[in-house]
Amino acid sequence: MATPLFFHHCRPPLSSENPHPRNTILTLAAATTTTTSTTTIAASTDNNTNNSIQTQPCLLLLEKCSTMSELKQIHAQMLRTGLFFDDFSAAKIVSFCSLEDAGSLHYARLVFTQIPNPTSFTCNSIIRGYTNKNLPKEAILFYREMIVQGLLPDRFTFPSLFKSCGDLWEGKQLHCHSTKLGFAPDSYIQNTLMNMYSNCGCLVSAQKVFDKMGNKSVVSWATMIGAYAQWGQPSEAVELFKRMEIENVEPNEVTLINVLTACAASRDLETDEMGAQVHWRQWN
Template sequence: MSHVVTFDEEDVQYMPFFSFVKLVEMSQHKQIHAQLLRTSLFFTAFTASKIVALCAPEDSGSLNYARLVLSQISNPTIYTCNSIIRGYTNWHCPREAILFYREMIFNGFEADRFTFPSLFKYCEDLHEGKQLYNHSIKLGFASNSYVQNTLMNMYSNCGCLVSARKKFKKIAERTVVSWATMIGAYAQWNQPTEAFELFDRMMSENVKPNEVTLVNVLNARAKARDLETAKHMHNYVDESGFGCHAKLNTALMDVYCKCVSVLLARDLFDKMPEKYLFCLNVVINGHVNDSDYKEAFLLFREMQLKGEKGDKVTMISLLLACSHLGALELGKWLHAYIKKEKIEVDATLGTTLVDMYAKCGGIESAINVFQQLPEKDVMTWTALITGLTMCGEEEMALEYFHEMRISGVKPYAVTFVGVLAACSHADLADDGISHFNSMSSMYGIKPSIDHYGCMVDLLDPAGRIGEAEELIRKMPIPPDRFVRRGLLGACRIHGNLKVAERAAQQLLELDSENEGTLIEIDGIVHEFVKGDSSHPQVTEINRMLDDMSNRLKEAGYVPERSEVRDCT
């Protein structure tokens, strides 16, 4: 059954009033709701629908309140239902939006052309997205440009860029929104070249870009780390009259920061007449990534003096700065600030707190934060495991890894770097080998150069030089100089001259132009051959040593032998 919105004369007289109440806060919306109940006005479909529409976009708590109001309406309209769906999608709850849509259809409501765009906007399930699309076709809305544009967005969210491109090509009359959506899809999936080409084509067809189009193009520029083109885009933004748009300026600042031109971003920020928090967060993060931690905190302090408050994004950037600085007390202050300002500690912020405490040596605090988190993702576990390893608590790190697997959380490749390092530090070679083998057999993770480096470090202290050399020989990826140096260092410790010769030669071939490598090999080989003529290949070894010594002299290096005792 189809529910059509109708307003009687009594409803119309309250329209100006509801235009005004859009400006008030949630607490005032509830007061208005109470007043309508007291005056019996609430029981009209129009006033009830307006209350739902006002509450739904506010926040998750207000959305629950809107659902409660909806349940009290005897004859809700599709307008009211669409408000709930928009509320869910605004708060990035696509699953809840689709469940509500199904409930709506079950109760006899018929979707209109405003229903599907909200559903498609944040849908990340391709199967459900296709079902919604088929339903929109049956209802005759598939050709609607608004629906088509959000359908492209749905395909992009699901990673189906080919389907998004096909849909774009089939649109008979492309609006600027169509172009902006497709450009945004390319930028989202790290295809900046295609985004630029489509933007150039759009301009050649005399389609004037809007703010969203330019933001998407700038996002693509940021991923391409293309500074010069970004500067040209900056000029175009100013010349086209978009220079006062905060979101565009923020996208420009993001490009500059990612192109390691934080000063250009800061200059743009300082010139902005209104400095919004999301703009400030980009610049603070830019300073942190540029290792200019002092300036990041000064900017935050300046924000505080103006009465502004930081949010989750601000805290994550500043906590990362504390991690790099090892500034435990400053990190504790930020944690106290988070509690004071009642900033929600989700998995992302919680992980950053755990990482900060661990890297600053506050391992007890890291564990306390970890245990108090209601939700822990794989990165939260990884941060704690890595932090415990760094702080010399290898056995505890391995215990948490065991607990992580029991809880059903699938480890990432980076998790195993911490686990293998813990096994190495704890001299648990066999356990490390077992974990290394489980990476591919149980989790389908291909070991990277970091994992192989950990394995060499794991086998070398145990004196298993032959196994380490064999592992390097069978590596599916070329070993780097750090892996080779690890093996060579172990040979020095355990006096394995035979493997040391091969390792030194391979390291020399790999990194012969690096003066540090020559110095390292010179020192190690000198320890082996000083006064020793018993080796059957002593002539070849000495010739190699003479060759390296000549290279070192050309580089201006003078070996220090004062600490080497002559035992001849």
């Protein structure tokens, strides 16, 4: 059984073992900084006395950053000038570490612990990073820490969590929490929620989410039809496609491919005829 989603013994992101977090992260960033590279970065900032003007080049350099070595040099300079303690600037550092191919989620977590007031955007970057790197347990664990620390998720948090979740029981907890926080009507969240239930093999729950949707987009229809096709229920997929046509929703290419996949798995004559019609429709 999966670990309960909410628990009360998480170590706070800002550890009480370290009374001087700013010094620690400065040392961490400076540890890989070469004298030449640091001088180059500093030269673009030290000529100005105004702090906001002085540190602006750091953000410009961050946009062009391509390696963790460069990132750490920029990070060290941002700490020296105080720019790092601006929420937007800190979020940019975490975003690079979490989402770029050259990034480091380990470093992202270390940086995160030093941010005085982390935002949901920063948290979402780390969760997305774990999801993109196929580390679902780490994504869920980070979400637990986030909640325990009183950091509230937003509408962009749950889609990544649902994509990470492969455990039905844990997925239902996340679903419940998203509903309690008022995100149930969000179509993007509902679509990823349907997909999560489908991946867990719980088509009944996926269908319930679909049926409760007030405004079903073509993506919603395609997701539910694809779920039935994936789990070898072609009749249900075709019936849903017929319902889609009755409601005058124009299918996209993904929908048509999902219907064709379902029809190919069926031996029913009526379903075969539907498949032929869909095939003709797709190519004409």
